[in-house]
Amino acid sequence: MDYIVKTRILLNTNFNISEFNDLMYEDAKPHIIEDIKSVIEEDPTLCGYIDGDLTFRFLSNYKVLLTYDFNCNDENGAEAESFSKSCVEDIRKELEGKGYRIDRISCTAEEMDMEWLDKLEDMVFQSQNGRHKAFDGSYIRKGWNESIRHCLEKGLVWRKNKSIMGN
16 A cells, blocks of 8 residues: 655754854754755665655754655555654664754654546546456456556557557
8 A cells, every 4th residue: 555654853953052043043054954855865765755845844942843755655554654764763873973863753644645546547448347448449357457468468559649559
């Protein structure tokens, strides 16, 4: 099953307010964002599952709330959440090496909306009595993969004009 795991990481910036003032903190925010992004981008596993942008929200207590969507395929929501959390744990040392401490990780899995795939199948194949009509007009008793394999064997390909033609 495909899941979108809404991931939230609360990071402590360890900003030293006894040595620096709030104006310096404002100037440091772009550097903080780049530091955190670079750690994530260097991890091949985590960056491969993040979908969309990283969102940084700076809180009043010199902490940063990082949020993003983590897309994965797993047996259930709990396993998807656990996988997302373990990927964050894998970058903990690198973040700490740059001066950022993870205070909290929150992961909430939601089933991915796959309705678009059903609509695509309906557009490509006309279903009749549990059978799918292939591009060449013949009927396939199996599902999507078998229908695609059938079309490939027949030399049928998808063209820009959204019609199917032989090679």
